[in-house]
Amino acid sequence: MEEQYYDDHSNSNFKDIMPTAISSFFSAYAPFAGYMFMLQSMNTNFLPYEFNSYVYSYLKSSLSYLLDPQANHITLLIDNSSDEDYSDEIYDSAEVYLATKINPKTQIFRISKAPKQKVPILGVTTNQEITDTFEDINVKWRMIFPKENDGYYSSVYKSRMELTFHRKHKDKVINSYIPYVLARAKAIKDAEKTLKLYSYNSKRSSVFKISRGRSHGSDDDDDFAPSSGKWSCIDLEHPATFETMAMEPELKRMIIEDLDKFVKRREFYKRVGKAWKRGYLLYGPPGTGKSSLVAAMANHLHFNIYDLELTSISSNDKLRKALMSTTNRSIVVFEDIDCSKGSINRESAEKKFMVSEAKFTLSGLLNVVDGLWSSCGDERIIVFTTNHKERLDPALLRPGRMDMHIHMSYCTPKGFKTLASNYLGIQDTSEHRLCGEIEALVESTNITPAEVCEELMRGGGDGDEADAALEGLVNCLKRKRLETNKIEDEEVGKAKRQKTDYNASEISENW
Numbered sequence: 001m002e003e004q005y006y007d008d009h010s011n012s013n014f015k016d017i018m019p020t021a022i023s024s025f026f027s028a029y030a031p032f033a034g035y036m037f038m039l040q041s042m043n044t045n046f047l048p049y050e051f052n053s054y055v056y057s058y059l060k061s062s063l064s065y066l067l068d069p070q071a072n073h074i075t076l077l078i079d080n081s082s083d084e085d086y087s088d089e090i091y092d093s094a095e096v097y098l099a100t101k102i103n104p105k106t107q108i109f110r111i112s113k114a115p116k117q118k119v120p121i122l123g124v125t126t127n128q129e130i131t132d133t134f135e136d137i138n139v140k141w142r143m144i145f146p147k148e149n150d151g152y153y154s155s156v157y158k159s160r161m162e163l164t165f166h167r168k169h170k171d172k173v174i175n176s177y178i179p180y181v182l183a184r185a186k187a188i189k190d191a192e193k194t195l196k197l198y199s200y201n202s203k204r205s206s207v208f209k210i211s212r213g214r215s216h217g218s219d220d221d222d223d224f225a226p227s228s229g230k231w232s233c234i235d236l237e238h239p240a241t242f243e244t245m246a247m248e249p250e251l252k253r254m255i256i257e258d259l260d261k262f263v264k265r266r267e268f269y270k271r272v273g274k275a276w277k278r279g280y281l282l283y284g285p286p287g288t289g290k291s292s293l294v295a296a297m298a299n300h301l302h303f304n305i306y307d308l309e310l311t312s313i314s315s316n317d318k319l320r321k322a323l324m325s326t327t328n329r330s331i332v333v334f335e336d337i338d339c340s341k342g343s344i345n346r347e348s349a350e351k352k353f354m355v356s357e358a359k360f361t362l363s364g365l366l367n368v369v370d371g372l373w374s375s376c377g378d379e380r381i382i383v384f385t386t387n388h389k390e391r392l393d394p395a396l397l398r399p400g401r402m403d404m405h406i407h408m409s410y411c412t413p414k415g416f417k418t419l420a421s422n423y424l425g426i427q428d429t430s431e432h433r434l435c436g437e438i439e440a441l442v443e444s445t446n447i448t449p450a451e452v453c454e455e456l457m458r459g460g461g462d463g464d465e466a467d468a469a470l471e472g473l474v475n476c477l478k479r480k481r482l483e484t485n486k487i488e489d490e491e492v493g494k495a496k497r498q499k500t501d502y503n504a505s506e507i508s509e510n511w
C-alpha cells in the first residue's frame with residue numbers, strides 16, 4: 001500500500017480543525033441568525049435589490065468557506081502527456097524537484113537509473129502527497145495516474161501532478177514558485193548530467209580525452225570528417241578539478257570566484273545589454289595545465305566543452321557554422337591559437353590566418369565571437385589557449401574579448417605540494433625528508449607540472465615507492481638545474497664575447 005504523508009499544513013489539519021470550526025460556527029450563528037432576520041425584514045422594505053443581492057452572495061461564499069475549508073484552495077493540474085512527442089517542462093521539473101522533497105518517513109518511493117546517470121533517481125509514487133514551503137506559502141503536490149477504465153483521461157495523460165495551495169497565493173505560485181521549481185530542477189539535472197566533449201577535428205584526438213567513449217553525436221563516420229562541418233561527441237571523462245590543479249592558491253581562488261560570479265549574473269548582463277559570455281586566455285609553456293584547467297572549469301560549472309582546433313576550419317563560413325551549432329552553458333575552446341604558420345595577426349601581409357591551404361581571417365573569427373553567435377547564446381565561456389601570448393594580435397587580447405588573462409606557469413613549491421598530495425598522498429610535505437629539497441629546487445628551476453606529474457606517477461603505492469618517485473624527481477630537477485646553468489653560462493659567455501668584439505671594433509675605429 002502506498003503511503004500518504006500529510007504535514008502540519010495539509011489535509012490532516014483541515015480534518016482536525018473541522019469540528020471546532022463547525023461548533024464555533026453554530027455558537028456564532030444563533031445571535032447572527034436573529035440579527036439577519038431583523039435585517040432581512042428591514043431590507044426588503046428599505047434597501048435596494050442590488051445591495052441585498054451583494055450582501056447575500058458575500059455571506060453565501062463566506063459560509064461555504066467555513067463549511068468547506070478546501071473551497072479557498074485551488075489546484076493546478078500538470079499533465080505528463082500521452083503524446084510521446086511532447087514533454088511538459090513543468091511536469092518533468094516537478095518530478096526531479098519533488099524527489100528532493102520526499103519525507104524521511106516515506107516508506108514507498110520509486111527509484112530508477114539510466115545507464116549514463118551517475119546516481120539513481122528517486123521519485124514520488126501514485127497518490128503520495130508531498131508538502132513544500134516556499135517563502136510564506138504552503139503547497140501540496142500529489143501525483144495521480146488515470147484509472148484503468150478511464151479511457152478518455154488515459155488517452156490525454158500518462159500521469160498527472162496536482163499542485164494545491166491557498167487561492168490568495170495564486171500569482172506568487174505561478175510567477176515565483178513554479179519558476180523556482182524549474183530552476184532547482186535544472187540545477188539538479190546539471191549536477192547529474194554526464195558532461196560531453198565535442199570535437200571538430202577528426203584528424204587529432206582531443207587533448208581533453210582520457211578514454212574515448214561511444215560517440216553520441218552519430219554513428220555516421222561522416223561526423224568525423226572535417227569537411228562535414230559537424231561536431232563529434234564523447235563523454236568528458238577528464239578528472240581534473242580545481243582541487244587537483246597545481247596552481248597558486250590565490251589564482252585558483254580568483255578563477256573560481258570569477259566563474260561563479262559569471263553564472264550568477266544573467267540579469268546583470270541583460271540589464272547592461274551585453275551578451276552573457278566571458279573570455280579567458282590561458283597562456284604558458286606546454287605542460288603547465290592549460291587543457292587541464294579547461295576541464296576543471298567544465299567540471300566545476302557542469303558545462304560541456306566544444307574543442308575547436310582552428311586548423312580544421314577552412315573558411316569564415318565554416319567557422320561561423322561550427323560556432324552556431326554549439327549550445328548554451330558550454331565552454332568553447334580555441335586551442336593553440338598561435339600554432340598556425342603565420343599566427344593570427346591583423347598586420348600580416350594578407351591578414352589571413354594561414355593553416356595549411358585553409359584560410360580565414362582574424363576579423364572573421366572576431367566577428368563570430370563578438371557578433372551574432374555571442375548574442376544568440378547564453379552562458380558561453382570562450383577560452384583561447386596559447387604557448388606564445390606575445391605572438392597574438394592585440395585585437396584578440398582587447399578587454400571584452402578576453403576578460404581574464406591566466407598565466408599558467410612552471411611548477412611552484414605550492415603547486416608541488418598539491419601534486420605530492422594528489423599523487424603520493426603526502427598531506428604535509430614538511431614531514432618528508434626529500435620535500436624541502438624539492439621545494440627549493442622547484443623554486444629555482446623551470447620544470448612544468450606535467451614533468452613533475454610524470455616523475456610522481458612512478459610512486460603512488462607504498463612508502464618505498466613514494467620515496468623512489470621523490471628521489472627520481474630530485475634527480476630530474478638537478479639535471480634540469482645543471483642544463484639551465486649550462487645554458488646560462490653559455491649565454492653569459494656569448495654576451496661577454498660580443499662585448500669584447502664590440503670594444504675591439506670601437507678601439508680599432510678610434511685608431
Ligand SMILES: Nc1ncnc2c1ncn2[C@@H]1O[C@H](COP(=O)(O)OP(=O)(O)OP(=O)(O)O)[C@@H](O)[C@H]1O
Binds near residue numbers: 285387449
Ligand atoms: N597545473 C597542473 N596541475 C595538475 N596537473 C597538471 C598541471 N599541468 C599539467 N598537468 C598534468 O600534465 C598533463 C598535461 O597537461 P596539459 O595538457 O593540461 O598541459 P597544457 O598546458 O595544456 O599543454 P599543451 O600546451 O601542450 O597543450 C595533464 O594531463 C596533467 O596530468
